[in-house]
Amino acid sequence: MFGGVTIGLASMAAVMSAFGFIGGPGLVYKFGMTSIWMTIACGPGMVYGYWILGKRMRGMADVTDVATLPDIARVRFNSQAVRGVLAVGLFLAAIAYLSSQVMGGGILMNQMLGVSKEWGIVIMFGTTVAYMFFSGMSGSILTDAFQGLVMLIAVFAVIIGFFMMTGGDLTPIANSPAFGPSFVDGVGSMPLQAALVFGLVFFVGAMGQPTMLAKMYSVKTVQDIKKAGIIGGVSYGVTSIVWILCGYGALYIVATGGAGPLQSADNAAFLFVSKLGGITQALVMAGLLAAIVSTASFFISMSSSAITRDLIGALGHEMAHEKQIRVGQVLQVLVPLIAIGMGIWGGRMVAILGALGWGFFASVTIPTFAIGMLWKRCSTEGILAGLWFAVIANPAYLLLENLKIFRFPFAGYLFCVAGAVILTVVVSLFTKTCAGENMPKALKPIFKL
Numbered sequence: 513m514f515g516g517v518t519i520g521l522a523s524m525a526a527v528m529s530a531f532g533f534i535g536g537p538g539l540v541y542k543f544g545m546t547s548i549w550m551t552i553a554c555g556p557g558m559v560y561g562y563w564i565l566g567k568r569m570r571g572m573a574d575v576t577d578v579a580t581l582p583d584i585a586r587v588r589f590n591s592q593a594v595r596g597v598l599a600v601g602l603f604l605a606a607i608a609y610l611s612s613q614v615m616g617g618g619i620l621m622n623q624m625l626g627v628s629k630e631w632g633i634v635i636m637f638g639t640t641v642a643y644m645f646f647s648g649m650s651g652s653i654l655t656d657a658f659q660g661l662v663m664l665i666a667v668f669a670v671i672i673g674f675f676m677m678t679g680g681d682l683t684p685i686a687n688s689p690a691f692g693p694s695f696v697d698g699v700g701s702m703p704l705q706a707a708l709v710f711g712l713v714f715f716v717g718a719m720g721q722p723t724m725l726a727k728m729y730s731v732k733t734v735q736d737i738k739k740a741g742i743i744g745g746v747s748y749g750v751t752s753i754v755w756i757l758c759g760y761g762a763l764y765i766v767a768t769g770g771a772g773p774l775q776s777a778d779n780a781a782f783l784f785v786s787k788l789g790g791i792t793q794a795l796v797m798a799g800l801l802a803a804i805v806s807t808a809s810f811f812i813s814m815s816s817s818a819i820t821r822d823l824i825g826a827l828g829h830e831m832a833h834e835k836q837i838r839v840g841q842v843l844q845v846l847v848p849l850i851a852i853g854m855g856i857w858g859g860r861m862v863a864i865l866g867a868l869g870w871g872f873f874a875s876v877t878i879p880t881f882a883i884g885m886l887w888k889r890c891s892t893e894g895i896l897a898g899l900w901f902a903v904i905a906n907p908a909y910l911l912l913e914n915l916k917i918f919r920f921p922f923a924g925y926l927f928c929v930a931g932a933v934i935l936t937v938v939v940s941l942f943t944k945t946c947a948g949e950n951m952p953k954a955l956k957p958i959f960k961l
Contacts, residue, residue, distance in 0.1 A: 514653060516736035519727045520743025521660035522653045522806075523558065526723035527744075528663065528751045529609075529807030533800045534616040536752075537784070538777035540759020544691070546700030548756055549711040555749035557718030561882075562728065562741025565719060568885045569728035570737060571958040580814075581725055582822035585880050588955065589892040589946045594880075596826030597899040599818040601876035602722060604907060606815035608872050610851035613808045615778070620800055623782045637848040640808050644844050652809040653730060659802035663751050666799020673788040673796070674757040678764050685760070688767035695763060713874075713926065720877035723810050754799065758784045808848075816843035871925020875902035878929065879936040887940075888959050891947035894940030898932040905931060 514522075532551060539547035572578055576587045581602065586595035614633055621632025643651060686693045694701045718724065724744070731737055761784035765771050771783055785796050820840045824831060831839065879898035884890045909924040920927060944950050951959070 513650060513732065514727075514730050515732055516739030517743055518653070518657045519731050519736065519740040521747060522656035523724050523727050523740065523744035524747040524751060525656040525660035525663060525802065525806035526810045527554065527558065527718070527721055527807075528748055529613060529616075529803050531609075531612050531616075531807075532751070532755050533663075533758075533803040534619065534778055534781050535612065536755030537759035537762060537781040538779075540756065541762050541774065541780035542777045543702050544695030544700035544763075545698055546702040546707050547710060548700070548752075549707045550714040551748075551752040551755045553711040553715035554718050555745045555752065557715040557745075558724060558748055559741045559745035560715070561719035561721075561724055562737055562744065565725070565881065565885055566728045566731075566737035566741060567734055567961040568958050569725060569881070570731060570734055571961055572955075573729040575954045575958065578729060580817050580822055581722055581877070581881075582818065582826075584729070585884070585895070586822075586826075587952070588884055589895055590952055591892045591896070591946070592826040592828070594892060594895055594899065596823050597896065597903060598876060598880055599822035599826065601899055601903045602873075603815045603818045603823075604903065605872035605876060606722075606811040606818070607847070607851050608906075608910075610808060610811050610815075610848065613804050613811075614848070614852050617804050617808070619778055619782070620797070620804060623785075624797055624801075633852055636804065637808065637852070640805050641812065641844055641848060644809050644812050645841050652806075652813050653727065655809060656806040659806040660747060662802040663754075663799045664747060666796050666802075667750055667753050669788075669792045669795035669799075670754050670757050673784075673792045674761050677761060677787060682760065682764065684767040685763045690773060691763060691767060709923075709926070713871075713929075716878065716882075717871070717874040717929075719882050720874040722814055722873060722877060723807070725877060725881055726810075726814065751799075754781075754796075758796075761787075812844050812847050813840075815847045816840040819843055871923065871929060872902070872906045875906060875925065875928040875932045879932050883933065883936055888951060889940055889947050890936065891940040891943040892945040893943035894936045894938075894947075897939040898936030901935050902928055902932040 536547065536551060569584065572584045572587060578584050578587065582595040582599045585598045586592060614637070617636035618629035618632040621627055621635050622629050625632070625635070627635070643655070682696045685691050686696045699707050727740070728737065731740055758781040762774070762780035765783055765787060766773055770787065774780060774783060781800065785793050788796065817836075817840060820831060820836045820843060876899055879902075880895055884895055905928045906925070909920065909928065912918040913924065940947060946952065
């Protein structure tokens with residue numbers, strides 16, 4: 513239905529969420545330059561993902577009737593089991609990622625309207641669910657594109673505000689005993705390997721973002737794919753300026769005595785915004801609001817369809833389209849409630865919740881689509897092994913961490929992503945279902961694109 517410009521802006525808006533506009537500045541406030549390698553890598557990762565995966569994902573919409581990502585997995589691997597397990601994985605990952613939007617939305621409404629975080633969450637998600645209830649995924653894409661434009665306007669407001677405030681001089685941060693030189697060097701206060709891992713995971717992880725993958729088969733023509741990739745990647749890079757400058761603006765304010773140390777790093781963006789003029793402040797707040805709502809709407813729609821269309825269909829009970837919509841509307845109310853519970857129970861920074869959701873998505877989508885659509889030898893058995901591992905391992909390590917039973921010495925989602933990829937590849941080497949010459953005949957031309 514949509515052209516490359518709309519899809520590119522919608523992709524950027526859905527990926528640059530509360531994770532980037534609120535969580536990102538919080539990470540800069542805590543660690544300096546280290547986290548910036550996430551957002552530096554993500555833009556090129558989006559372009560690369562569209563260019564190497566886009567034609568094949570779009571081709572799937574030409575050879576069969578697909579509406580969701582599990583639909584594509586079902587056709588590629590000729591398996592309802594793959595469809596069902598992927599639907600469960602996407603549903604759980606969406607809940608994890610939505611929890612970061614829950615926390616970010618509550619903080620934003622608290623800052624904008626002076627209401628409690630709880631009422632802020634009700635206002636934010638009540639509004640989002642209201643328009644999703646009537647418009648579904650197509651409405652999500654259109655509003656995402658508009659919200660992307662709002663976010664780009666906010667970038668210019670941030671740039672003007674930052675340089676008027678600091679003059680581009682970060683010396684006070686380097687000289688501050690609370691921060692120091694490491695906060696302004698190229699690595700930040702975390703070890704070098706952390707910056708490298710952030711860059712690698714977010715470059716590769718961008719290709720596993722459902723917000724991008726689902727839009728690859730929504731473009732009108734194949735010619736729109738590269739345009740969407742370039743616009744999405746470049747606009748994401750531009751909006752990353754908010755991540756960087758809001759974080760360093762907060763550091764500058766604290767280092768120069770303009771405010772005391774923050775009790776919560778998630779308030780870094782709001783501290784910076786509070787020192788801006790009225791019009792600039794309003795523009796930046798609008799960008800923050802757009803970042804949260806654009807992402808939340810997509811995942812609410814995706815998670816509801818994962819149950820109503822894909823999981824139930826995989827179990828052998830295909831619902832009529834009208835009934836899918838009615839049941840999906842009920843789930844669009846229930847899903848945010850579950851995400852609210854997880855966000856409050858998890859008690860983590862917005863950026864950490866976002867990274868957990870990002871990692872969960874990567875562990876189910878990279879094997880299925882990045883490997884499955886690029887490697888003909890990938891088999892049904894291999895994908896099922898990788899998906900089952902991801903669906904079990906992600907909730908398990910989060911539960912163990914929250915109950916303080918066990919914690920990895922590194923980010924747990926790295927273990928889940930690596931394990932899912934390794935299992936998929938190894939099992940595929942020894943199995944043949946829907947792999948190589950055993951692939952469904954209608955799909956073979958797609959693998960020549």
